[in-house]
Amino acid sequence: MKSEKYNESKDKKSVYKDIITIIITIIVLYLVFGIGFGVLVRQNSKNLYNIILKSDKDVLKTAVDNRLRKINSKRNLLKKQGKTKDEIYSEVYDSTYEKVHSLKYPGDGYMWVNEIKDYNGGDGYAVRLMHPNPASSEGLVLSTRTTDAAGNRPYQKELDIVKKSGSGFYMYYYKAYKNDKPVKKLTYCALDKEYNWVICVGMNLSSIRQYDALQRKAIKPYVDRTLIILVIVCMCLTIIIALYFSKQYNRKLLQKNKKLDDLAYKDPLTGIYNRGGLNRRLESLVNDEKVIELTGIFIDLDDFKLINDIYGHVAGDLALKNLSEFLRRSFPDALIGRTGGDEFCVIISNKSPEECGELFEKVIPGEKTFSYEDKSIRYTLSGGYASYPSQARDSAEFITMMDNALYAAKLGGKHTAKHYQDYMSNIRRDQLGFNVSNMAYGMPGAFLIYKADESEKILFANDHLIDLFECDNYDDFLDYTQSSFRRIVYNEDLDKVEKSINDQIEQGKINSPSSQNSYEDYVAYRIRTKTGNVINVIDFGRLVHDQHYGDVFYVFIVDVDKLKGRIIFPKSC
Template sequence: MNELDTNYKPFTPAKILKPFYVFTVCIMLIFIATLIYLFSTGPNKFIKYQVQEFENLLIQSKKDYIQTAVNGVVQDIEIKEKILLAKLEKENPSLLKNESVLDSIIKKEMYFHISNKKLINNGYVWVNEVLNYNGGDNYAIRLVHPNLKNTEGEYLSTNTKDIKGNKPYLTELNGVKKDGQLFFKYWFKKPNSNKIEQKLTYAKLYKKYNWIIATGVYLDDIEELTAAEISKSKSIIQNQYLVTISIIFISFILILITTNYFKKRISNTIFYYTKEVEERELLLKEFNSNLEQLVEERTDQLNESELRYAALFKKNQSVMLLLNPETGLIIDANQAAINFYGYTFKELTSMKISEINTLPVEETKSKIKDVLVNSSKHFYFKHKLANNTIKDVEVHVEKIIVEGEEQLYSIIYDLSELKKTKKELIKAKEKAEESDRLKSAFLANMSHEIRTPMNGILGFSELLKNPKLSGNLQQEYIKIIEKSGHRMLNIINNIIDISRIESGLMKVKLEDSNINKQVEYIYKFFSPEAEAKGIKLAINNQLPAAKSIINTDSEKVYAILTNLVKNAIKYTNKGTIVFGYTKKDNYLEFYVQDTGIGIPENRKKAVFERFIQADIADKMARQGAGLGLSISKAFVKILGGDIWVESEENVGSTFYFTLPYNNKTTKEKLVNTTPISNNVGTKTNGLKVLIAEDDEISETLLSIALKDISSEIIRVKNGIEAIKKVKNTPDIDLVLMDIQMPRMSGYEATLEIRKFNKNIKIIAQTAFGLSGDREKAINVGCNDYISKPINKNELLKLIQSLFKATVV
């Protein structure tokens, strides 16, 4: 106690509170100094930084806008070019042989398209056509500038300067020559104003036509926006500073009040506990000495333990094991290892690694020695799980020291899923390659199938030009041209059907259908073709007439039977073809049996896939696109049935398909297809006809077909002209309205005509030929509909039905 008495200094409230007061004053001084610094320098720096960021964002947003606008115009041009090229290929294939004329038409159309291009907020795009890439003065011609129409067609000089002495055209030319695009600034007069402001412009070179396509925005609004942002920021920061000062001041007052309140209580507490503290201080010293010695001993143990568990990461998601290299015993394992191997912790830590590894014991020991020599290694093993499953694993092993002993720390990765994924990728690659090969074969076959009838059409059309050709040869050539045309139309119809099936647009139109009549019609239709090849064609109907009516889509049933019978005739050289159906339970089973070449066993499923005909191994594919069976399969599935084939090579094939059998009619609610009321006409000839058609060949064909029944034929090229002509010529009897025309479509024109003329007869004519076109035409006001190619006799019958009289 003497030593303690000598060094002891009694506690007082003043001694305890003095450091607190000093600390409080220091804190306040720091706060005050900080506020002075913030008020003097902080706001301005912060605001300057914030405004700079704001300006950068504004400029970047303007850059993004004008770049997006120009790129959108370029993409729009590319899309329009493709659409226009497809249209020209369809409407006038001869243009494809004259590239210069074709390019001129497309370029002119793109120029017209860009001239009408509008951007948001009254923005616009201008176009300069580069003349000379090697420099010079007049480097380009202004093609389009909606805001400066008077400059269109003028030469542009690289020496042109703005008010700051910049040469914007030279900058633009050098930029697109180097990178194909650029951003640049220059001073330019604002629209509808005498004020000259800085303008940010983005220009991009469209190399195909040597067009520089550009647009820009003025930057005069940035200063106004940044000034508002500065004012707003200053106001916010000042308010924040005032709030901060208020809080600090209130906190300081509360600290003083609290300190004075507890001063007396602290004094009393010190008085009662001072002696007890003095007595216990000696005990505390002795306890601290013993505690320091114990902590030193425990720290050494804890360091080794922490190293061990830090290395293992008990809760790590990776599979981890700790092994004894001498015995191969598993010392420890994490939860991931327990889950992977399927053993409990107790079971796993009582096993040796050789009980899991499928390698021989001696080879396993050799691997362990290898790790001890090289400190770390990684291996590929097969490990056996608790359920006897064998897994491919990758093992990373490292030697560590725990409590002075060598141990092996292992991380195990399951490779099973990786190998499975690799196999799936290989299969997917092979499937993709097969699909690509089939499509390539299909395209080659499709090219052949299209060019072959085109060869017949164009070739025999050329032969018909011979003035010395006999009448018999003329008729023979015309029949060949007609046959080639029908073959071409069939290919196009198949492609349209496939595209509609693929896109999910194929609709079902349910109605009562007489199956017997459909089978008999197919028989009558194909009998001449079968007889011409020396094949006997026969049918087998099982149901009486009253029970042969089912509710289905008759057009699709007709298409299925047509495809199957046509295929049977195509691949049968002699013998018989029998087709028909039988009733089984609640469905009808149709069949087409032939004595043709048959199908190899490995190709039976493939024949129903797309593009397969073009890839038949024995090259027995005949005329056709290879889509008929694929379309038939899709139609059967849509109608709720199934399709399959039984076949033997060189013996014959039998194709089967099923359809639900239901006598009850459950008709689908269809679009109202009732034509506009047809008042009975009295005319038998001398009709006044308006032909609205933009294609000259189609218009000429219609004029020739109608010349015998018409007193006058009027021709217009678009829907707007058709409306004007009907309005100004009230005695027109009939309008042949093409659906797709420039400026205004046939549908729109018909709607407008029906607003002031309800009685005129309108027949819609289109090359689309899709399901639902007739209903759409009727709904907009047409009396009827006919699809291209137009047959003269069918057209005259249609006109006759509209006017309720015989047309000569």
Template sequence: MNRFRYFIKALITVIVTFSLTAALYFFVTKEYARETKENVVTLKKNTLKYTVNNFVTAIRIRDRDIRKVHPNYTKKQIQKIQKKALRDYIHHAKFNFGSYIWINEIHNFNGGNRYAKRLIHPELPKTEGQWLSTNTKDVKGQKPYQMELSGVKKHTSFFYSYYFKDNHHPQATPKLTYAYLYKDYNWIICMGVSLNDIHTYVERIRKTSDKYAFTGIAFIELLITLFFAFSYHFDRKKQRQYFAKKEERLQTQIDYDYLTKAYTRNYGEKYLSSLLSRHISQCAVFMIDIDDFKLVNDHLGHKAGDEVLIQVVEKIKSVIRFSDVLFRYGGDEFVCIIEHVDADHAKDIALKMKKSVHTIAIEQEVTVSIGLTMIKETDQHTKDIINRADQALYQSKSQGKDRISAL
């Protein structure tokens, strides 16, 4: 159940993260496309304005040069020379972004039909010399010539846009135009560029960014998935460690007596049973009882009695090996199991136990009686060994206590 909840939580997080990342990506892409379009339009505007202004400057310089060479020429004569030179230049010039220059000559600043003539137009050369009307509309219903005339009358130069069909685009496309009124000849010098390529350019950038963005999103999702996989693994590891420690503490509570820290009777009897099943020879079992322990509790109190139990265990442990087993059999009785010793060695150990207990310093002398037995090949059950050790202990008690008896 916990795994299922963890999986659902991880799945929801991945979905939410993916959705937010995708939403953020599409928002950023949209903003990037908008900024890209604005930047391209700005670049084209600057190109148109810079080119037309330089073109107008060149016309003025050429006017001055013609007057110097031909001081008697009239304005119309100079204008005629300019027309021929400009027509040749405009029809053969190549500009950035497929842009081009054209010139309209105004005859009526009030507009209307026949308000101007198309003087030069490289994209529509057959229409040069035709009259123009401010009532002409593009495919969107706009009046580009009216916008052009009104703009130059008010600002001399300005930008405007409309839809136009030229030789490069079979269908009408949006066109950005910069118009400049050259008042000396009543010419409107224009330069225009199609905006149709902006959409293509932005779309190409968007597709490229899509490729990298989706790769990035997939990479992010992979990282999230790996993170949750690692987190799940780490969490499971922590859980296993937690439960292992908890089990270890629980096992300690089961195996060790909470007061004396000796093993419990359950642990001791299981250990003794395992020795029988393995047919261990030369193994001594000691039944140890604290003499007159009831008097300690009665005279000194149960707290002192608990302290005696603790110290007796500590004294016995100081005599035996770390691998030997000492467990609390019940009340003030303990059993000690020592492997790989013979009967004589076992008696020496019992004597050391008894002497060690004598060193416990309280108001009342503390002694122990010990019953000793060796595991025999004829022993079938742990109770056979315990009963024999208990009988030996009874002998020690009946003979005056603080003694060692062996059976």
């Protein structure tokens, strides 16, 4: 009996020992998994913060760099036009001021401009030249001794950065309007040396912290649930459940990372790769031993600005979406990306350059259409293609060759695809710099475009025509003429002039039925200027069909009196 009681007591002690061991094991596992999940959550939070912060830095840097590039471009263009320094400064200032007060950035971000007066710092070292928040602070004299909500000297930091490297990031703190709590703000600044402008864009980082808190809150129920199950179930079941939840957590983490990856490397409008994503995938293809040959093409939507100007930016966005879908259908196995604006890139792997070239030259020249507000809008493409490694030595040269080939196609009349040749590296891109305003201003006389319908609506008039009618500006000219060709012609001459034009066009259609809808007319009439002067003019017109406006007249108008005595023919005539 004593032996049985001893064994029973021993068994109970063994059971109690096992129970205690299991309980301790569960507690240890609870602590281990609890700490492990906590570390994963914290690491995920840290990684998430760094990814978003890097993305925000890219946004700030891109915004400032683009603004500097546009300032330099506008300044150089105005210099070529012979403008004075004061005129150049005024136009650059006005265009920059308008952008500063209209552009918005994530995280309540905005752009501002400080003008440095003294690079040595101190009181009055700079003036707040442009600032949208609030605009009343413009003209404020700044000091490098000024401290922020945390006691730092942000203006001193900004000055040190632009003096040392010309551009860079810095942080400062300001008090929130609602609770006066210090808010951390990330800022990128860059110096325009010619005007001593420091162009800055900043955004507060509270939105990242808020997003991080939401992520933690979303993940916490999974962690708590796992830990509760670990306390209740046995060790094996606890390990299995812990592994299950760990897998679930990792899956959600991968999904969130994929979303962040899409935000960083996908174009939000078209859903294809952006420039960064395309370059990253291109580098992986270049370094892939299985990839023997790459052939890529840069594609540009011809006259994309016209679609935006005529139909609006919604139609422009639809054109870009339509083009991206067209490229996906045409090149289903290719790497496709939007490299910026209306420029796209397609890269085909492991096909011969000749085979890819035939495909490009078949796909690109065709006319494309899409529908917008019950209208069928047409557009064409230009493309330039090259190969790696048969032509380019690395990815950077590969991209440069495609870019040069694209510009060769655009200079060659657009609506075509060209294969890169060595001479294309010497192409002068300034040939593409002429726009309608440049050419219209340089024309030797008054120039007019109007619709060939019942409205005869004026679409364009150059400065010479505005001066001929003695109007102050384009708006004044449209107001005086009521935006119609009928108000250009002297009232008593109108019926005769329109009949003459119509008769000549009809006769032209009979004489030249294959002239592709381009017919000329010549007519003389009188005009009455805004001040009441009557002037005799000669009208040289041509009727053409435009894919966006329909039938339009292009017209040169010449003052007859100014021609008298000026035309001298050679004696041989």
